[in-house]
Amino acid sequence: MRTTLTTEQPVRTTDITPTPAVTAADADPGLQSAARRARRRRTALVWLGRIVVPVVIIGGWQWFTAAGVVDKFFFGQPSGVWHSLVQLFTKGTAFGSIWLNLEITIREAVYGFLLGTGAGIVFGLALGQNRFLADVLGPYIKVANSIPRIILGSIFVVAFGLGTFPKVLLAAVLVFFIVFFNAFQGVREVDQNLVANVRVLGASPFQVARHVTVPSALTWIIASLHTAFGFAIIGALVAEVLGAQHGIGLVIVQAQGQFDMDTVFACMLIMAVVTLVAEYLLTLLERRVLGWRPPSRSEVAAI
Amino acid sequence: MAQPAPGAARIEIIGLTKRFLTPKGRPFTAIQDVSFTVEPGQFCAIVGPTGCGKSTTLGQVSGLDRPSAGRVLVGGQEVRGITKGVSFMFQADALFPWKTVLGNVMIGPVLAGRAKKQAARLARDWLRRVGLAGFEDRYPHQLSGGMRKRVAMAAALINEPKILLMDEPFGALDVQTKAIMQTELLGLWEQTRPSVLFITHDLDEAVALADRVLIMTSGPGSIKQSFEIDLPRPRGEVQAIRHEPRFLELQHQIWSSLKDEVERAYAQTAGVAA
Numbered sequence: 001m002r003t004t005l006t007t008e009q010p011v012r013t014t015d016i017t018p019t020p021a022v023t024a025a026d027a028d029p030g031l032q033s034a035a036r037r038a039r040r041r042r043t044a045l046v047w048l049g050r051i052v053v054p055v056v057i058i059g060g061w062q063w064f065t066a067a068g069v070v071d072k073f074f075f076g077q078p079s080g081v082w083h084s085l086v087q088l089f090t091k092g093t094a095f096g097s098i099w100l101n102l103e104i105t106i107r108e109a110v111y112g113f114l115l116g117t118g119a120g121i122v123f124g125l126a127l128g129q130n131r132f133l134a135d136v137l138g139p140y141i142k143v144a145n146s147i148p149r150i151i152l153g154s155i156f157v158v159a160f161g162l163g164t165f166p167k168v169l170l171a172a173v174l175v176f177f178i179v180f181f182n183a184f185q186g187v188r189e190v191d192q193n194l195v196a197n198v199r200v201l202g203a204s205p206f207q208v209a210r211h212v213t214v215p216s217a218l219t220w221i222i223a224s225l226h227t228a229f230g231f232a233i234i235g236a237l238v239a240e241v242l243g244a245q246h247g248i249g250l251v252i253v254q255a256q257g258q259f260d261m262d263t264v265f266a267c268m269l270i271m272a273v274v275t276l277v278a279e280y281l282l283t284l285l286e287r288r289v290l291g292w293r294p295p296s297r298s299e300v301a302a303i
Numbered sequence: 304m305a306q307p308a309p310g311a312a313r314i315e316i317i318g319l320t321k322r323f324l325t326p327k328g329r330p331f332t333a334i335q336d337v338s339f340t341v342e343p344g345q346f347c348a349i350v351g352p353t354g355c356g357k358s359t360t361l362g363q364v365s366g367l368d369r370p371s372a373g374r375v376l377v378g379g380q381e382v383r384g385i386t387k388g389v390s391f392m393f394q395a396d397a398l399f400p401w402k403t404v405l406g407n408v409m410i411g412p413v414l415a416g417r418a419k420k421q422a423a424r425l426a427r428d429w430l431r432r433v434g435l436a437g438f439e440d441r442y443p444h445q446l447s448g449g450m451r452k453r454v455a456m457a458a459a460l461i462n463e464p465k466i467l468l469m470d471e472p473f474g475a476l477d478v479q480t481k482a483i484m485q486t487e488l489l490g491l492w493e494q495t496r497p498s499v500l501f502i503t504h505d506l507d508e509a510v511a512l513a514d515r516v517l518i519m520t521s522g523p524g525s526i527k528q529s530f531e532i533d534l535p536r537p538r539g540e541v542q543a544i545r546h547e548p549r550f551l552e553l554q555h556q557i558w559s560s561l562k563d564e565v566e567r568a569y570a571q572t573a574g575v576a577a
């Protein structure tokens with residue numbers, strides 16, 4: 001039967017059958033170069049704006065502190081921050097080289113991030129798909145979520161000592177709730193038409209999850225990872241502030257104790273760079289996994 | 304009339320009743336005592352006022368939903384769980400936004416356990432048949448509404464179903480595209496001849512496509528009347544058939560039967576709102 005089916009389809013449809021070929025109007029060279037010029041001009045403007053903003057902020061800060069309007073003892077000074085940065089990287093800290101401390105903090109944050117994300121996805125998918133489980137555990141998750149979780153840091157540090165484990169744990173707890181709620185919501189928002197569609201085609205519950213639920217929840221999960229990584233860093237730093245032997249958080253507390261605001265700012269900058277790099281990596285992941293998504297209106301490659 | 308496909312199945316619906324619980328917890332009868340039979344290879348259209356339970360009826364036939372009372376038999380077998388060999392074209396868009404056009408059409412054979420490569424080859428062939436060759440790598444949001452419907456149609460037909468359930472498949476299309484899609488559907492249907500249950504609001508569509516048109520009463524829905532459409536097959540261009548005297552005669556008969564129901568349904572909902 002299959003071979004008889006492959007006979008040509010009626011030609012009568014050709015009048016609306018769209019052809020993917022480039023039409024003459026699209027290939028007009030004048031239109032193309034005009035579009036390119038418009039895009040280049042916009043890019044230049046954006047970059048100009050991007051340069052002006054930090055110049056104004058940092059320049060203003062330097063100028064106000066230098067003129068004595070703002071006390072640099074309390075608020076630091078850009079040139080001092082730069083000096084501290086150089087010191088940190090050349091002389092190191094009281095707790096070993098800056099690289100060692102940075103590595104420890106990043107490792108804690110990344111482990112916490114992975115642990116929290118993994119647990120969040122597993123619980124989110126499970127509870128999202130199982131109404132009974134969701135009804136039973138729902139109230140407890142709400143209660144757990146309303147605990148100010150930073151305080152858990154004190155408990156973890158007392159319970160598990162000054163090593164990396166309590167930091168990983170605090171970071172994971174912070175990450176968990178963000179990812180969990182997103183995964184859960186993602187499963188709940190699954191288009192029931194799609195579920196019905198694959199079920200009619202004979203999909204098993206596992207195939208429904210594989211083809212519909214998980215891909216659909218992935219949009220929500222990946223969106224939450226940006227926020228989640230920021231919280232992983234916060235968790236690691238706060239736990240270090242509460243008690244540690246190494247780590248950027250410890251460097252910050254020590255500097256704070258010595259009223260060395262420049263070093264505090266320098267550490268802040270370092271962690272900001274780390275977060276930006278992570279953000280970039282997450283964006284790459286997002287592009288890979290969510291490449292199918294329609295771009296928002298303004299992003300559409302239109303002229 | 305051409306022969307029905309060897310696998311085409313008879314659909315028997317006997318005393319089908321479906322009740323829902325409203326959010327307030329009161330039972331609500333959507334359809335009551337619906338009985339009809341679709342012969343193997345028959346194209347059966349259902350028309351009726353909005354909310355009369357047409358989609359609900361299809362839900363029972365597909366096995367996505369269970370009847371509150373009555374029975375649904377497909378090929379002599381009572382429907383338990385998902386009916387085998389059914390394809391469903393839904394009222395709402397049911398394409399996977401994260402799959403390409405090819406991936407969307409492939410899903411049927413893949414779920415039926417075919418190898419990926421073979422499924423892709425089959426899907427390409429079907430895309431060509433609905434006039435979408437060259438669009439395999441696009442995502443649904445990059446297609447027009449009419450093209451999305453073609454993808455849905457290819458996805459519904461690729462498994463060569465015994466039964467094709469279509470819930471207002473062309474409801475949201477413009478008149479010209481709709482006519483072209485209808486003609487295409489007829490052409491494809493005549494090749495494989497599954498039994499079809501086709502829901503529509505469009506009387507012209509029902510008469511032009513179907514062997515039989517069922518009229519449903521407004522809620523709770525039941526079958527009011529059945530019309531045999533004796534227009535010859537193959538019917539060819541849907542637009543052309545619209546002007547034949549027999550078509551107009553049938554269309555007029557069905558409309559006078561349906562009009563009362565539509566008016567009654569409208570009065571009902573207006574009464575609720577008042």
Ligand SMILES: Nc1ncnc2c1ncn2[C@@H]1O[C@H](COP(=O)(O)OP(=O)(O)OP(=O)(O)O)[C@@H](O)[C@H]1O
Pocket residue numbers: 323324325331333352353354355356357358359360394522
């Ligand atoms: N899950 C549900 N719970 C409660 N009521 C429902 C449910 N599904 C459908 N109904 C009700 O059953 C009735 C029939 O619905 P159905 O979707 O079958 O109508 P329809 O004939 O397909 O309408 P339309 O032509 O507008 O698509 C409606 O009054 C609707 O409100």
Ligand SMILES: [Mg+2]
Pocket residue numbers: 357358359394470
């Ligand atoms: Mg409906």
